Amino acid sequence: MLRPVSFVQPARIEYGSGKARALGDLIAGWSDRRVLVVADAFNAGRTDLLGLPAQTHVFSRVKPEPDLPNLDELLDEARAFAPDLVIGFGGGSAMDLAKLAAVLATSSKGLRDIVGVGKADPRSIGLIAIPTTAGTGSEVGARALVTDPSSQSKMAVESRHMVADLAVVDPDLTVSLPPAVTAATGVDALAHCAEAFTSRRAHPLIDIYAQKGIALVGQYLARAVADGSDVEARAGLAMAALYGGFCLGPVNTTAGHALSYPLGTRYGVPHGLANAVIFPHTLAFNASAQTAKTATVAELMGFDGTKLFDSAHRYCLDLGIEMRMSKLGVPADDLPSMAEEAHGIRRLLDFNPREIASEDILAIYRAAY
Structure with a gap:
């Protein structure tokens, strides 16, 4: 404080x-x-x-x-x-x-x-x-x-x-957004809030926005994907994205975004989709370094904290998100190079709650492949 x-x-x-x-x-x-x-x-x-x-x-x-x-x-x-x-x-x-x-x-x-x-x-x-x-x-x-x-x-x-x-x-x-875009961009908003909330740079002034943003995604994203005309759900997600934006300036994101960037820059995977593919993996990877805050994220999202990865991954799948990098045009032989590139994004990784080596990143990519 x-x-x-x-x-x-x-x-x-x-x-x-x-x-x-x-x-x-x-x-x-x-x-x-x-x-x-x-x-x-x-x-x-x-x-x-x-x-x-x-x-x-x-x-x-x-x-x-x-x-x-x-x-x-x-x-x-x-x-x-x-x-x-x-x-x-x-x-x-x-x-x-x-x-x-x-x-x-x-x-x-x-x-x-x-x-x-x-x-x-x-x-x-x-x-x-x-x-x-x-x-x-x-x-x-x-x-x-x-x-x-x-x-x-x-x-x-x-x-x-x-x-x-x-x-x-x-x-x-946002009412005209198709379900796939609604889902991916919604998980992007979730990632902004969750990564800022668990960052080494996390701050009580920003935590309040992060928690509210996570709660809004948990409450409204599945509803908006199921029914794009649900104006209350659309309003809730717009507010969640706004809260996520509040988190970015003072704190910013961490490993989830660093690992997602090569998918976009090399293979044109849309930013929200790239973040959604990576999100369950980095959330689970960082859990041991931010036990209490990760438990809060799980509670706000309705994830099973005892099976965090499986629960978060299933949540994204149930939204209709393609969670396999192999289906997004990413070649397997480029994963090592992508891992080295992601590891070099120090402006984000230096504030990840847990040290993450290039070998860890490669393991996450392979698990997400």
């Missing part, structure tokens, strides 16, 4: 049904704004939900695992359009690229210049984050991740200047 912690969040968070349609009531001078919307192809097709002003340009080519060329495309269009406001509209990938566009479009720096913590210049462009999934919590975060194709690894940027001025969390936007 005495350890200092930094908790930087958007100046304004709007949560609730219909909030996305009310942007014009939330932003001063809305009709005169030059707005750049950053979205994937699906969400680009429903920007009419936002009631955008006349001077709007939509970048519609956000990739599921955005890389440097994808960011460069966006920056070219952003500089040509010269927006005064950028909106990230979609999942974590869209919101991450929007953050980077807001700080880089008018800067002399490139992405490589700002990799790390606190290296981005102050921005003159407004930034709004509107999630359309209930998973990443990126709408309230200060980080963005982009894949470097040359190294097949994620480059992480963290800056208070990438925190949105306004985060709009509207559960209505």
